[in-house]
Amino acid sequence: MTEQDLLSVEKLVKRYGGLLATDDLSLSVREGELHAIIGPNGAGKTTLIKQLTGEIPSDSGKITFAGQNLKRLSEPGRSHIGLARSFQITSLFQEFTVLENVCLAVQAHNGHSFRFWKKVNKDKNLTDPALDILRRIGLEQRADTAAANLSHGEQRQLEIAVALATKPKLLLLDEPMAGMSKEDSERLVERLIELKSRHTILLVEHDMDAVFSLADRISVLVYGRAIATGTPDEIRNNDDVRQAYLGEEA
Numbered sequence: 001m002t003e004q005d006l007l008s009v010e011k012l013v014k015r016y017g018g019l020l021a022t023d024d025l026s027l028s029v030r031e032g033e034l035h036a037i038i039g040p041n042g043a044g045k046t047t048l049i050k051q052l053t054g055e056i057p058s059d060s061g062k063i064t065f066a067g068q069n070l071k072r073l074s075e076p077g078r079s080h081i082g083l084a085r086s087f088q089i090t091s092l093f094q095e096f097t098v099l100e101n102v103c104l105a106v107q108a109h110n111g112h113s114f115r116f117w118k119k120v121n122k123d124k125n126l127t128d129p130a131l132d133i134l135r136r137i138g139l140e141q142r143a144d145t146a147a148a149n150l151s152h153g154e155q156r157q158l159e160i161a162v163a164l165a166t167k168p169k170l171l172l173l174d175e176p177m178a179g180m181s182k183e184d185s186e187r188l189v190e191r192l193i194e195l196k197s198r199h200t201i202l203l204v205e206h207d208m209d210a211v212f213s214l215a216d217r218i219s220v221l222v223y224g225r226a227i228a229t230g231t232p233d234e235i236r237n238n239d240d241v242r243q244a245y246l247g248e249e250a
């Protein structure tokens with residue numbers, strides 16, 4: 001671990017019965033970078049994200065985030081110190097508007113309950129930061145639309161907006177482009193280029209065009225191990241990566 005590292009993963013292990021989903025994995029995310037994790041299906045990307053957030057326990061190894069060992073920290077505790085995963089569509093309040101969803105997340109992060117949800121879109125302490133986030137993610141025109149009436153791509157943007165409401169030090173994005181049209185993906189890439197100037201981001205994504213245009217560094221996971229970490233050019237030209245994963249695509 002170096003001083004630049006916001007997140008450091010050392011010799012992390014997760015077993016599912018006889019299967020090593022995370023196999024002695026070490027990697028780090030530097031403050032300010034967008035670090036992408038790629039790898040074939042079943043490589044262990046989602047498992048790693050879940051270990052980072054605390055959704056599943058690790059069998060061994062160490063995760064250090066912002067100078068703190070995460071071992072004894074619960075999922076909400078990790079979110080509180082700035083580790084935020086973009087929420088899944090299923091966790092959005094579908095009948096509430098876009099603005100209300102983000103206001104509720106701002107309110108929850110400020111430590112208040114959802115009791116007064118009816119008033120959230122009238123409270124400037126909530127609407128000001130929420131509208132700022134919606135502008136950054138490109139959803140401000142949809143502020144008054146019910147989440148249920150958004151397109152798939154817009155719902156994915158709203159998930160990221162909800163995660164941003166927790167003021168994360170590190171934003172974990174697990175396949176944000178999944179299920180999106182090419183146009184929506186390209187639009188989201190533009191937004192992420194803006195977001196990455198203000199946030200450190202760990203991105204798990206199958207869309208290689210998005211990964212190679214966004215990432216400062218890329219780690220390639222195969223069978224739970226990082227076989228390479230480097231800049232997009234280094235990864236493109238790495239023979240092990242080409243053989244194991246990218247083939248002629250790179």
Ligand SMILES: Nc1ncnc2c1ncn2[C@@H]1O[C@H](COP(=O)(O)OP(=O)(O)OP(=O)(O)O)[C@@H](O)[C@H]1O
Pocket residue numbers: 016019021039040041042043044045046047048
């Ligand atoms: N709850 C579970 N119980 C048993 N095995 C699991 C469980 N979750 C994941 N696995 C296995 O762990 C390995 C890693 O899965 P994981 O979902 O982390 O991979 P992934 O890289 O995210 O894949 P994808 O790109 O398809 O999303 C796979 O072999 C998967 O079958």
